[in-house]
Amino acid sequence: MLELQNVSLKFEEKSILNDLSLTISQGEIVGIVGKSGVGKTSLLKVMSAHLTVNSGKIIFNGKLLIGPNEKLIPGYEDLQVVNQDFALDPYHSVEENVREKVLHLPKKEQLILIDEVLSLVELNDLRLQKAHLLSGGEQQRLALARALACEPTFIFLDEPFVHLDQALRFRIMNYLIRLNEIRNTTIVLVSHDGAELMGLVNRMLHLENGAIIRDDHPYNLFYQPSTTEEGELLGTINEIQNNGKQILFRPNEYSLDSGEDKIEVVFKRSLNTGLIVLNYFESADGTNIVLSDKNEMNTINYFYIQKKNEYKS
Template sequence: MSALLTLKDVAIELGGQRIVDELNFALEPGDIGCLMGPSGCGKTTLLRAIAGFSPVTRGTIELHGEVVSANGKSLPTEQRQVGMMFQDFALFPHLNVADNIRFGIEHLSAEAQQQRITELLQRIDLNGYQKRYPHELSGGQQQRIALARALAPKPKLMLLDEPFSSLDAELRELLAQDVRQLLKEEGITALLVTHDQQEAFAMADKAGVMYAGQLLQWNTPYSLYHEPEHQLVADFIGRGVLIPGKIRDNQLHCALGVIDHEVLCDQGDHDVTFLVRPDDVIISDRDNADLRAIVVGRGFRGSHYLYTLELPDTSQVLAVGASHQPLSEGTQVGINVDFDHLVVFDSNVCELPD
């Protein structure tokens, strides 16, 4: 199966500054991709280039194997069959719901327009809202209408620029799941830009982490979390800490003791940094634990607490505990470690790839 969207060695400069640098990835038809990263990393600039709003300095952007952007070439946005959903929804305040959705399909017959509007309103569970205006809708309802409007022309590719950022956290995750289901039902390939990992995990088949204009890793969300290829990816995805250690005789010697793991075999003796996630640390009875630690911080997360634990050498790790049995700060606890996925980096120097 050929990719629907392919980026090859894409570089983008704005005002003489390199914003995106030698970026490569592809999306298969029907897949939902996500670009994550801190503000200013270049992800929105890249999305605009895919839409045709910004030129590329080098490399190519292809849709269905056709080059739509290259240095000196840019297919107009309206010819790319790309839908765009913006951060602020961008609904027309003077148009009702039906006319907002109708905006991109006015070339169809009146009957076809009405059929598509009715179909989409049913799919987003807002049937009967045709005559309402944007100011009469909640934020979540506006988001659904904006999505329906973008989907109405049946674009080949849907681009979503932080579409849930103005909504509260619980609604964001719920809508992300709803949007994924709708995109899958419509069979539309999509690319989402966000800094929110939960949105990415709820929506994406493939995801990537950008930093300073570079794509550090492109893989499934599961692989980004459990198998990060770069310290910046490990630091950005999920909660965790990076701890120094030494590999000696195929064992990891560190503040958590001596760890045996298959990934340590044949690595040779050298200094490393390794990743410790909250799910790697198990709080247990002090008398039946390998190590002891002191609770120095805690955060309530509803079903659980996220604890910060200080080890004897003052290193800190995170751990999860049930919320119905809270531990007070200053409490000494026992801990065991269980690394299903041990992620080790060669040094504690965090460099960008060449």
């Protein structure tokens, strides 16, 4: 278990984290979302003991963690972090970069684990390439392979999918889920795009102004956003005024048959994304609305808002 107790962090005179307390239990998969510059990366570095806080405590399994101001080599083996700077050995090969993390294992097991993680991130063909010659996306995948090779108790990932194509992103997501199921590895991910974390995490934190303003199941953040801004962190959200009340709803929260709030609209255009068609409408008061369906909805002139129920564990 990882605990942050009344943690505050400042850079010069700027406050980054404000008296923040948080507990993450073993085996959770936690997503941290928020706008750029709210302190997501700093929070990740604090949790992994790569930043020294101004006040407060970080406790891992009952042990007080110390930051780089007091520790010659920052961090702990059980807490592996993949930052956006990747922290690779640039003049070592891909294989050597991973081997550095598994030297405690017998040689045969080293080779097996190196093959496994390089296959996962699709770098087997580049295993002899020097790290500084890799593209940005390849360096990110190598940094992830290094972290996974350590078989840590906690793994912290900062924007882990930003340079990956969709197929590889889904493959790594599935691997992380299996890792969590088989080894009970705790995974904490930071993203400015909460939608990409929806199918992966079982808990989501919304960070704003150095504080966690919401801690909930991702389903509830998606379908029950507190504000338009919170809703936009997880994808397209519609906002409309109807009968004097504000309603926030996702493109799939509607019915064509019945419901409480009937909205009359004019079809404008559609966008076929492959899996679904996004249909763009305008309401009577000029509000733009997006509805999703498997087909174009050019004959539709009204719909009913149909909100999803709250998720309760």
